[in-house]
Amino acid sequence: MEVIILFKRIRQRWRKRRQARNARLTSLIKRPVLPQNNLAVPEKPITTVSKPVGTLVPETAFIEPPTKKARIFINYQDEQHRPLQQPDIFVSELGQRLQITIPEIPNYYFNAMTGITSHVVQTSQVVTLHYRKQTGKAVLIYCFDFDDHHLLKIPTFAVGPIDTEYYLTAPAIAGYRLYLWAGKLRGRFSKQSQTIVCYYRRTNWQLVQPVNYLVTITTTTSIYPEPEQNQPHPIRLPRGSVWKVFKEVQTTETTWLFLGGAEWIKKSATRRLTSQPSLSQ
Numbered sequence: 001m002e003v004i005i006l007f008k009r010i011r012q013r014w015r016k017r018r019q020a021r022n023a024r025l026t027s028l029i030k031r032p033v034l035p036q037n038n039l040a041v042p043e044k045p046i047t048t049v050s051k052p053v054g055t056l057v058p059e060t061a062f063i064e065p066p067t068k069k070a071r072i073f074i075n076y077q078d079e080q081h082r083p084l085q086q087p088d089i090f091v092s093e094l095g096q097r098l099q100i101t102i103p104e105i106p107n108y109y110f111n112a113m114t115g116i117t118s119h120v121v122q123t124s125q126v127v128t129l130h131y132r133k134q135t136g137k138a139v140l141i142y143c144f145d146f147d148d149h150h151l152l153k154i155p156t157f158a159v160g161p162i163d164t165e166y167y168l169t170a171p172a173i174a175g176y177r178l179y180l181w182a183g184k185l186r187g188r189f190s191k192q193s194q195t196i197v198c199y200y201r202r203t204n205w206q207l208v209q210p211v212n213y214l215v216t217i218t219t220t221t222s223i224y225p226e227p228e229q230n231q232p233h234p235i236r237l238p239r240g241s242v243w244k245v246f247k248e249v250q251t252t253e254t255t256w257l258f259l260g261g262a263e264w265i266k267k268s269a270t271r272r273l274t275s276q277p278s279l280s281q
Helices: 002-028
Strands: 069-077 088-093 108-114 124-133 139-145 156-158 165-167 176-182 186-188 194-202 205-217 242-251 255-260 263-266 270-272
Parallel strands (some): 069 124, 139 194
Antiparallel strands (some): 069 088, 108 124, 139 156, 165 186, 255 263
């Protein structure tokens, strides 16, 4: 009985001590004070810090610096670096793409370009377009025998840049001398072809004149294909025959009579007729 009473007393003491301890803990807890308008105070947002991926670029790196103006000078020159027209000037910016239009210049064709870049790299950039003269049409040279009009040699020609001067001389041909020419031996190459015709006469022919008269053969004579030829035709003209003469050629040695075709005889073997004879077949 005494034991039970003792146990109850101990239990009561332990309960009182626990209540006193709980009271002390409760007094230490501070409760939030609500505002008078009974509105809840918003909680402070929770900030989460994430680990950055890669390298962060400062915002100042994206600020474009002020652009620099640039002037582009376009020159147009020929092969001797002479200007062909006034330079063109346009304004751009450093780093901008550089695009140039190649203009057409009369009588020239575009050949090369210097100072060109894909982008503008200088505040004062010079680009030069180089042109070359177009080639003009040919100047043809023909050489004919003035007396029988046959071609003496294969035609020659000269070419050069348009609007440049040419100085030509008649070709030298063995056994012939230049008699006259038609066309310009001195001129300028152009877009139109030009022709020079040179006429020659045999070197030993002193006088050539067309005639129209009859001769009689005074002695049997040979017929030659050309004057001053050593090889005559196989047929000879008989004494007393009458022939019509179309041309006289006086050379340094003798005078030749042209009977037509390829027949020439020496004048010394003939006598000119003053009247029209009755010709027999």
